[in-house]
Amino acid sequence: MSRPAGFEFSNPDRRQLLGTAMGIAAASLLSVHPALAAATDAVRPFRIRFPEAELMDLRTRLAATIWPDKETVADDSQGVPLAVMQELARYWQKDYDWRKIETRLNALPQFITEIDGLDIHFIHVSSKHENALPLIVTHGWPGSIIEQLKIIDPLTNPTAHGGSASDAFHVVIPSMPGYGFSAKPTTTGWDPERIARAWVVLMKRLGYAQFVAQGGDWGGVVANVMAQQAPPELLGIHVNFPETIPPEIGMALQAGGPPPAGLAPDEKRAFEQLVAQRTKHLAYTLEMGTRPQTLYAMADSPVGLAAWLLDHGDNYAQPAAAITSAVLGRTVNGHSAGAVTRDDVLDNVTLYWLTNTAVSSARLYWENKRRLLSAVNVSIPAAVTVFPGEIYQAPRSWTERAYHNLIYFNEAGQGGHFAAWEQPELFSAELRAAFKSLRS
Template identity: 45%
Template sequence: MDAVTPHPFAFPDGALADLKARLAATRWPERETVDGWQQGAPLERVQALCAHWRDRHDWRACEARLNALNPCMTEIDGLDIHFLHVRSPEPDATPLILTHGWPGSVIEFLDVVGPLSDPRAHGGDAAEAFHLVIPSLPGFGLSGKPRETGWGVQRIAGAWIALMKRLGYDRFMAQGGDWGSAVTHAIGASGDPAVTGIHVNMVVAGPAEDQTGDLTEAEKAAIAAGRYYQEWGNGYAVLQSTRPQTIGYALTDSPAGQASWIYEKFGDWTDRGEGEGGGDGSGAPEAALSIDRMLDNITLYWLSATAASSARLYWESFRTFAGDAVTIPVGCSIFPREIMRPSRRWAERRYPQIVHWGEPARGGHFAAFEQPALFVEEVRATRRALP
């Protein structure tokens, strides 16, 4: 029951051939009636993305990178949990569990594994090394798909704590963004003495009533961005939190549908540089992530057929994204094109022991994916600040 066994990524050639055939047979809608991304991912861009996917993308190269990071499987609470486990060459490294979100995956972390686990090989300090555990959320990647309700954020947090202890880590840090932020928050709020501190790169916090009368310009901008998201940016979340099964039929059957569903979020939430917008529907994600990097992530969703099972996390936990205050040490990183960009004084109500507050110069919602070097420094800074 407690066994941990190797479990590489090994999708069959037939699945890749089927993907290419489906892409070649795509039935396309007409062009949008506006210029830009206001109605979603534009037809011309999605067609170019899918043509690259069909003719030029190399999934096997990504698969090889993943399989070099010791992919393993174990059963926790009746569900198979798949994870990457990278032990640092430094014996005194700090154990760290990294949790992705939607529409991300463990692929988000590929470029930070080396610097975090082996800093000496990347020009860093051996004292800042981490043993890394990078699980796929239930219903994502190669982790099991829950067959019952109840696999929300709290249960996942409990499973992650159990996973770390099973691997022999009796003291560890946790890190996450998006749903990973909610899971990491729950790990920090658990009260388990094994958790020494957490780092989150999506901080969910708003102003208290007594903080609304003297808003700074940055706080006003954050509130405006939040309103924009609620009005124009969260249709995907409403659908996935209410009808995940229905959207699953379309996305599991159509690779063009799965690709556009995720590509739009890369368009909305990445930092594309000045003039490229920021959650305002202006798109151009290729300025932040290459087509092949985006397609690596999209392909994992397609090959694992996890459109419905990943969406169910919204059904389970979207209305209770992050609950109790976290009283252990917390590091917060506010990247400039994150969906939510609270001020420190807002965050301190939820995280009274903030030991690191970072505001990197570049980066969006997919921090480790977009800006791996800045992400690594934020995690290291949090570790240095722990008591």
């Protein structure tokens, strides 16, 4: 019954050993190590090529979709509207071309290396500028390394993007365990703490004795955890997903009361955003946090998966608004798609589909033991950019309490939850400014 997603592994060393015709299923591929297995810290080149049969199967399933009725409202308040899903499915089936993103990814230096027993996939682009600052950037859910493709050139090659050579980064963009082309954990324990430790191993393995880390969404959590662990190699972090809710505010949110008296206007706004998020926008995280395995439909139905990844439980407000704007080709509720295109969104959804990672990615919520967005206790240098479309606009006052050595704080003019994807130039400029003081 099972038809695991497959892709070919193109590694020159392995080719000689195993022959060129190897087309190996993802599961077996990622659990089997090349003949150089003796050295488990080997860094192996990686290329993607899904068999045509996988793409055919996807299109067949899309064409055979059984649809529910139309929603009973005139807006998106019950979820992704039927007409939106049907138009997206039509394009996905008939016009969308996976091979384009496959080619783009394969044009980048991609690698796999085993860390803590798990194969980790990553993109690694070194800057030509030798004093470049090594940086590891982590995606979130429902994202992937595809979120970060547009910042690679601005960060590694700043002189072509209005920056100077001294702004350059060496960029490492890993896929989180259970996401994309990283292996799917078969046992428990891959929580943000363990991922954070793995990232330090990865950076050291690549020869970076000093580096910085960046992230949004789950990637922001990973960066925050790295900062709390504070390994000596970590110079500092930048997050666009600051976790700042003070304990007393967290209790008030839990109790479901009105905003506590005495909040400044920006704190009151954040409180109200968090109330809306908790009461109306969080069910998908609760489901994945408690019953990820039950989401069989997301492995079996491409439309089911797409709706699940698109919705993000928040109507046409942020964070899904930019994604929805991209899919619809028009600005929804004043939230521009920015640089995100419909193909970008489908590239990401198709990546989840072909790698069959809907359930394995959901498990990160199950693994997590942290109270997300609650104030972290970070003492190493930290930089924060607050994007206006983020889940909540972290007030500077809360941010300063959570990050004791706040080296940079800025409220960006535009962009949302998928900041690197939506506003790659702006995002890159933020990273340059954020880390400037750590270079000097």
